[in-house]
Structure formats: C-alpha cells, structure tokens
Amino acid sequence: MKKLINRVEDVVKEELEGVVAAHSDLVRVHFAPNYVVRADAPVSGKTAIISGGGSGHEPMHGGFVGMGMLDGACPGEVFTSPTPDQILEATKAVSGGAGVLHIVKNYTGDILNFEMAADLAKADGIEVEAVVINDDVAVQDSLYTAGRRGVGATVLAEKVCGAAAEAHRSLKDVAELCRRVNANGRSMGMALTSCTVPAAGKPTFELGEQEMEIGIGIHGEPGRERRALASADEIVEALTKPIVEDLPFKRGDSVLAFVNSMGGTPLIELYIVYRALARYLDGVGVKIDRRLIGPYITSLEMAGCSITLLRLDDEMTKLWDAPVNTPGLRWGV
Amino acid sequence: MKKLINRVEDVVKEELEGVVAAHSDLVRVHFAPNYVVRADAPVSGKTAIISGGGSGHEPMHGGFVGMGMLDGACPGEVFTSPTPDQILEATKAVSGGAGVLHIVKNYTGDILNFEMAADLAKADGIEVEAVVINDDVAVQDSLYTAGRRGVGATVLAEKVCGAAAEAHRSLKDVAELCRRVNANGRSMGMALTSCTVPAAGKPTFELGEQEMEIGIGIHGEPGRERRALASADEIVEALTKPIVEDLPFKRGDSVLAFVNSMGGTPLIELYIVYRALARYLDGVGVKIDRRLIGPYITSLEMAGCSITLLRLDDEMTKLWDAPVNTPGLRWGV
Numbered sequence: 001m002k003k004l005i006n007r008v009e010d011v012v013k014e015e016l017e018g019v020v021a022a023h024s025d026l027v028r029v030h031f032a033p034n035y036v037v038r039a040d041a042p043v044s045g046k047t048a049i050i051s052g053g054g055s056g057h058e059p060m061h062g063g064f065v066g067m068g069m070l071d072g073a074c075p076g077e078v079f080t081s082p083t084p085d086q087i088l089e090a091t092k093a094v095s096g097g098a099g100v101l102h103i104v105k106n107y108t109g110d111i112l113n114f115e116m117a118a119d120l121a122k123a124d125g126i127e128v129e130a131v132v133i134n135d136d137v138a139v140q141d142s143l144y145t146a147g148r149r150g151v152g153a154t155v156l157a158e159k160v161c162g163a164a165a166e167a168h169r170s171l172k173d174v175a176e177l178c179r180r181v182n183a184n185g186r187s188m189g190m191a192l193t194s195c196t197v198p199a200a201g202k203p204t205f206e207l208g209e210q211e212m213e214i215g216i217g218i219h220g221e222p223g224r225e226r227r228a229l230a231s232a233d234e235i236v237e238a239l240t241k242p243i244v245e246d247l248p249f250k251r252g253d254s255v256l257a258f259v260n261s262m263g264g265t266p267l268i269e270l271y272i273v274y275r276a277l278a279r280y281l282d283g284v285g286v287k288i289d290r291r292l293i294g295p296y297i298t299s300l301e302m303a304g305c306s307i308t309l310l311r312l313d314d315e316m317t318k319l320w321d322a323p324v325n326t327p328g329l330r331w332g333v
Numbered sequence: 334m335k336k337l338i339n340r341v342e343d344v345v346k347e348e349l350e351g352v353v354a355a356h357s358d359l360v361r362v363h364f365a366p367n368y369v370v371r372a373d374a375p376v377s378g379k380t381a382i383i384s385g386g387g388s389g390h391e392p393m394h395g396g397f398v399g400m401g402m403l404d405g406a407c408p409g410e411v412f413t414s415p416t417p418d419q420i421l422e423a424t425k426a427v428s429g430g431a432g433v434l435h436i437v438k439n440y441t442g443d444i445l446n447f448e449m450a451a452d453l454a455k456a457d458g459i460e461v462e463a464v465v466i467n468d469d470v471a472v473q474d475s476l477y478t479a480g481r482r483g484v485g486a487t488v489l490a491e492k493v494c495g496a497a498a499e500a501h502r503s504l505k506d507v508a509e510l511c512r513r514v515n516a517n518g519r520s521m522g523m524a525l526t527s528c529t530v531p532a533a534g535k536p537t538f539e540l541g542e543q544e545m546e547i548g549i550g551i552h553g554e555p556g557r558e559r560r561a562l563a564s565a566d567e568i569v570e571a572l573t574k575p576i577v578e579d580l581p582f583k584r585g586d587s588v589l590a591f592v593n594s595m596g597g598t599p600l601i602e603l604y605i606v607y608r609a610l611a612r613y614l615d616g617v618g619v620k621i622d623r624r625l626i627g628p629y630i631t632s633l634e635m636a637g638c639s640i641t642l643l644r645l646d647d648e649m650t651k652l653w654d655a656p657v658n659t660p661g662l663r664w665g666v
Contacts, residue, residue, distance in 0.1 A: 293355055
C-alpha cells in the first residue's frame with residue numbers, strides 16, 4: 001500500500017487536523033466525536049444542513065462545509081458510517097433554531113444512524129428532516145444498500161440546498177428542494193483500478209490489466225459488469241445511456257453535467273470524458289447548462305470516473321450559481 | 334496502460350475540445366496550432382500573459398486562462414514543449430498593445446522555443462518580456478534542464494502576475510513582479526508511483542512496492558534519491574527542510590504554502606501532508622498566511638505530491654487574494 005499517511009488508525013483524525021489547520025477561517029473541527037461545522041455555526045434563525053458518511057470521499061462532505069453549502073459534516077472512519085452520537089452532536093452544534101436537514105446517502109448503516117440521531121435530536125427539541133439520496137442507476141440493491149446507492153447527486157443537492165438555506169428558506173422548503181434534486185438527478189460510475197482502504201492494506205478488489213468495472217460503487221462495490229477496457233467514448237456511452245433512459249432525460253431538457261474523478265484519474269482525462277459526454281447529450285437533444293468537472297466525490301485513490309446529470313429548472317440554476325465559500329467549492333465570494 | 338482516453342494521438346486535441354465545450358464562457362481554443370486564450374482576448378491596453386509547456390500537467394496551463402490569471406496558454410503534446418509558431422500565434426492573439434509577458438518553466442526546449450517566438454513577435458512589433466521560473470530545489474541540472482526545473486511556483490506566479498496585469502500594470506512592472514515571485518518561491522516533489530505517457534504506453538520509470546522517489550520532476554525525471562517508503566510526516570520533512578534551507582525561509586517569514594497532488598494522490602492524503610507541513614513550519618517559526626491545496630500542477634496520474642513555499646509580502650498577498658475566474662481556479666467573481 002502506497003499512501004501519504006502516517007499510522008492507518010490516524011488517517012481520518014490527521015486529515016481533519018489538516019483541514020482545520022488550513023481552513024480555520026471557514027470551519028471548526030470537533031474531535032471525538034469527529035465533526036466539521038462552519039466557523040460561524042450555529043447561524044441563528046437559519047435552516048441548518050448536515051451531511052456525512054464514511055471518509056475516503058474527500059472533499060465530500062467536510063470540504064463542503066461553509067457559507068452557501070453545509071453547516072456541518074460527520075465523517076466516519078474510511079468507508080464506515082458515522083455514529084449516531086456523532087451525528088447528534090453535530091446536529092446540536094449547527095442548530096440555529098430553524099431546524100436541521102440531514103442529507104443522507106442511501107447506505108444501510110448511514111440510514112440507521114442518521115435516523116437514530118434524528119430521533120434523539122427531536123427528543124431534545126430540534127426539528128429534523130431527512131432526505132435520502134439514491135441517484136445511482138447502476139444497480140437496484142447493492143453490497144451496503146437496499147435500493148439504489150447515493151452518489152454524485154449528493155454533491156449537487158448540498159450546493160443547491162445550501163444556497164436555499166443561506167437565503168433563510170424554511171426547513172420544509174429546503175427539504176422539499178432536496179427531494180426535487182434527488183428526483184431529477186441520476187448517476188453512474190466506473191473504475192479502472194481498485195482503491196485500498198488504509199486499514200485493509202490491500203486493494204478492495206482485483207481488476208486485470210485489460211479490465212474495467214462499469215457501475216462501480218464509491219466503496220468499490222461491484223457494479224453492473226466487468227468488461228474489457230474500452231475507449232473513453234465507449235465508456236461515456238456505457239454510463240450515459242442508462243442515466244438518460246432512467247429518468248428519462250428528454251430532448252429539450254437542460255441539465256447540469258457533473259464529471260467526477262474517483263480520485264486517481266487526473267483532469268486531462270476528465271476533459272476527454274466531458275467532451276464525449278457533451279457530444280452524446282447533443283446527440284439526444286439534451287442541453288448542458290451548467291457543469292462541474294473534477295474530483296468531488298472520490299473513492300480514495302481509485303482510478304475511474306462517474307457521471308451525474310441533474311435536470312435543471314430556473315430555481316435550481318439560480319441556487320447553483322449563488323456564492324459558495326467552502327474548502328472544496330468556492331466562487332462568487 | 335489504463336486511461337480514460339481514445340486514440341493516444343488525440344489526447345491533447347480531445348482534452349482541449351473538452352475544455353472549450355465546458356468553458357466557452359471563459360476561454361476560446363484555437364487548433365493547429367493549439368492554444369487557449371481568454372474569451373475576451375485581446376484585452377486592449379492590458380499587459381497580456383502567456384504561459385505554456387507540455388501537456389499532462391492539467392489544470393496548468395490551459396486551466397489558468399481567464400480573468401485575473403493568464404491571457405493565453407500554449408499546450409504542447411504530452412511532456413513536450415510547444416512549438417515557436419504556436420507560441421507566436423498565441424502571443425499575437427492576446428496582444429492588446431501593452432506588451433506580452435511569457436512565463437516560462439525552465440526546461441531547455443521550452444526556453445528555446447519561447448525565445449524564438451519572442452524574437453518573431455518583436456519583429457512583428459509586439460513588446461515581449463520573458464521570465465523563467467526555476468524554483469525546484471531538488472537538483473541543479475536535470476534530464477531536460479540546465480539549472481533548476483520550474484515547477485509549483487509557476488502556478489503562484491501566474492495567479493499573482495495575472496492579478497497585477499488585470500489591474501493594468503505595465504509589462505515591465507508585471508515582469509519584475511514575476512521575477513520577485515520566482516526569487517521567493519521554492520519547491521520540491523516526490524513520487525509514490527510513475528506516470529505513463531500515452532504515446533509510450535508504459536510507465537516512465539519503475540518503482541518497487543516499498544520505494545519512493547524524493548525530488549522527482551514533473552515529467553518523472555530522476556530526483557535526489559530513491560528510498561524506502563516512509564510516513565507522511567517523514568516525507569514532508571524530507572521535502573520541506575531543503576526548501577526552507579535553500580531560500581532560506583527565516584523565523585518570522587509569512588508564506589503561501591502550496592500542497593500539490595501529482596495527479597493520482599487524493600485530497601485525503603494532501604490534508605495529511607498539509608498537517609505535517611503546518612507543524613514543520615510552526616517548528617521553524619514560519620507562518621502560513623495563505624495556502625493552496627489540490628491537484629494544480631500534475632504529472633498525468635502519478636501518485637505523489639509536491640510542496641511549494643512562497644515568501645509573501647503585502648503586495649503579493651493582495652494580488653493572491655484578488656478575484657480570479659478560470660476553469661482551474663476561481664474565487665471572488
């Protein structure tokens with residue numbers, strides 16, 4: 001295992017120490033239990049938004065804490081759900097009296113622990129709504145999931161809902177918007193290589209030199225099929241066709257196109273993927289109105305990419321364009 | 334070779350097609366010869382700035398074209414210098430009558446071709462100044478270099494000088510500032526793995542499962558030494574001590590700390606590196622006033638990192654903070 005780390009037990013703690021050393025103007029970090037909150041939390045009278053899940057997907061979620069996006073994030077150990085007490089503490093730390101939205105990716109452990117934390121927070125008098133993201137069209141049930149996995153649409157939901165919460169929209173409104181983003185977002189990913197969980201010390205799965213996995217999950221869960229390596233254009237079609245057909249995205253739709261690196265794939269390749277995606281969508285009459293290209297929801301150092309399409313309406317577009325100031329996403333500030 | 338590409342001959346062309354498909358609001362791309370210019374080029378009466386070099390280091394340089402940074406970039410083939418005619422055409426395309434600054438990384442081919450292009454541009458009546466960046470403390474002469482290599486300080490010089498040019502400072506002023514950034518910037522990198530140049534189809538060099546290369550160049554050129562894999566803290570010390578001693582950075586200095594991914598190293602590890610760097614600098618009394626963390630000057634999919642320190646003064650800090658709007662760096666707009 002080749003990684004820039006110290007002891008494997010300290011990976012998450014030291015990463016968070018790095019985040020707060022770098023970004024104390026934007027965020028505060030609490031340790032044991034671990035959570036990240038925006039530097040000015042709690043913001044009185046504002047709907048607060050929390051997300052969380054296993055670590056290993058950076059910048060998601062801790063890197064998305066700050067003005068215009070998340071109020072807090074609960075990073076679990078690598079690829080491990082955060083605990084209920086961790087989520088509860090974070091919920092309390094960001095609560096500004098207007099309720100707290102939990103954005104939860106659809107993994108069984110995450111769902112259970114966020115539900116437990118929500119119940120405890122409600123018992124403490126904090127209003128909580130939860131929205132589950134399940135945008136991955138690759139497989140119906142998965143290794144850690146009943147139903148579809150939550151992947152790239154989570155990043156987009158956090159940005160769009162964060163902007164709405166920043167405008168002091170109500171918890172009910174922001175939760176409704178989050179459901180709308182999820183309902184209009186679809187994703188699929190692929191891997192050229194496995195990743196290695198530090199505590200495991202060896203690759204999560206094996207892929208031959210001429211193989212790739214289509215429909216991979218962000219923890220290396222099996223996808224739709226393992227097949228021979230293909231060209232970028234063919235890979236993009238294999239990911240995009242099922243996405244487009246699933247919603248379905250229709251001729252005349254405007255979308256946000258999100259081309260994501262799984263961690264080990266560099267930008268030069270992502271732009272070749274984006275080129276193929278733009279051509280494919282042009283061919284089916286879907287218009288790209290906004291885009292996000294880079295490593296935003298990663299699987300450690302896995303090589304590969306994912307594609308997320310979000311059907312936009314005017315409101316979502318405006319919220320996407322709104323200023324944001326987080327370690328991982330920043331514009332207009 | 335596992336990459337998200339189509340034909341190896343088309344990598345650079347298709348990457349540029351992806352860039353312009355994604356960012357036509359920010360940049361225009363000219364093909365054959367290939368160059369990227371800001372969408373509003375030429376900006377009349379403004380000092381223009383061009384950089385360039387081999388492709389494979391994305392987002393550098395094409396991703397840094399836009400308001401507040403570069404006016405143009407000349408991407409060569411992967412790890413190959415741009416040609417004189419390519420640089421000349423780009424110089425003409427951005428010239429707004431106030432002269433053009435060439436920011437050149439110190440590689441023999443780049444130097445020769447930028448010089449030739451500058452001579453031709455001058456013959457056409459365009460005032461050109463060139464500044465050579467040579468911030469890499471790892472080795473004195475290298476595979477492609479007489480003297481030190483130009484690496485991470487290039488990104489910082491492009492941002493700082495871009496802000497100065499945006500404020501309509503003169504060519505002479507901006508060139509002087511660029512020399513000051515170079516004089517106050519020092520870098521060193523390391524690799525956990527090699528990268529694979531698409532046209533070569535196999536890794537540039539071999540590293541054992543328990544080995545790393547300290548002082549690596551951004552094209553995989555040999556560094557100071559190949560040694561046994563070590564902890565992130567030890568690696569950071571091995572990179573930072575020579576950087577600090579070289580300038581030297583002194584107790585009380587304020588710096589911009591730039592922790593860069595070579596392409597295949599994900600953010601979770603970069604923050605562990607940043608944590609170690611912050612501790613090391615704290616120990617020698619150097620204060621981090623600004624920072625940049627992410628993949629900004631990459632070597633295809635190489636795993637590893639580099640560290641750049643830039644000693645700041647008030648002027649550089651203000652220019653660093655100024656708004657920038659490019660595909661690869663964006664804030665305050």
